[in-house]
Amino acid sequence: MTPFALSFRPYLATLLCAFALLFTAASCSDKGKVEGANMLYGTNGKVWKTAKETDAAGDKVKQTDAQQQETLHIFSNNTYSMTGTGGATSGKFSFDQGAKTLTLTPDGSTSSNTFNVETLTDNKLTLVGTSGAKLMLEAE
Structure with missing residues (x-):
């Protein structure tokens, strides 16, 4: 791997973790969600x-x-x-x-x-x- 790829890897992992947490939080919160009868x-x-x-x-x-x-x-x-x-x-x-x-x-x-x-x-x-x-x- 190139030096750039190695230095970018921790940031990419952090970004992916943050995205996963946001997605999980958004999908788990049902407050305000009112579905059909x-x-x-x-x-x-x-x-x-x-x-x-x-x-x-x-x-x-x-x-x-x-x-x-x-x-x-x-x-x-x-x-x-x-x-x-x-x-x-x-x-x-x-x-x-x-x-x-x-x-x-x-x-x-x-x-x-x-x-x-x-x-x-x-x-x-x-x-x-x-x-x-x-x-x-x-x-x-």
């Missing part, structure tokens, strides 16, 4: 479990064992069911991809809860409440 329910239905929760200040909220067992099951017919320590709740949902909102209306209720959808991919769902608290869910 079918990501909520898959083919017929999908079960979501809590991965992490933060309060309005962004501080992590410690989950109890019971809270870690809570599930949100979203079905392709625009219905949902939630199971947890307080029992089960079911109802209807609507998803607005353009507005990035998910609205849950429990059966028999005239009120609903609307969440901003910060992330929606095949395996991640992040919901943001009106207070700014976040619930990060992972597909089961």
Whole structure:
């Protein structure tokens, strides 16, 4: 090899490593990525479990064992069911991809809860409440 090629080699390796890190960071960050409604329910239905929760200040909220067992099951017919320590709740949902909102209306209720959808991919769902608290869910 020529002296130039030998002196250029460490810079090329550094450049390639930097490019690889940038590509990896860009592809791993799903924040702000909101895909179609079918990501909520898959083919017929999908079960979501809590991965992490933060309060309005962004501080992590410690989950109890019971809270870690809570599930949100979203079905392709625009219905949902939630199971947890307080029992089960079911109802209807609507998803607005353009507005990035998910609205849950429990059966028999005239009120609903609307969440901003910060992330929606095949395996991640992040919901943001009106207070700014976040619930990060992972597909089961």
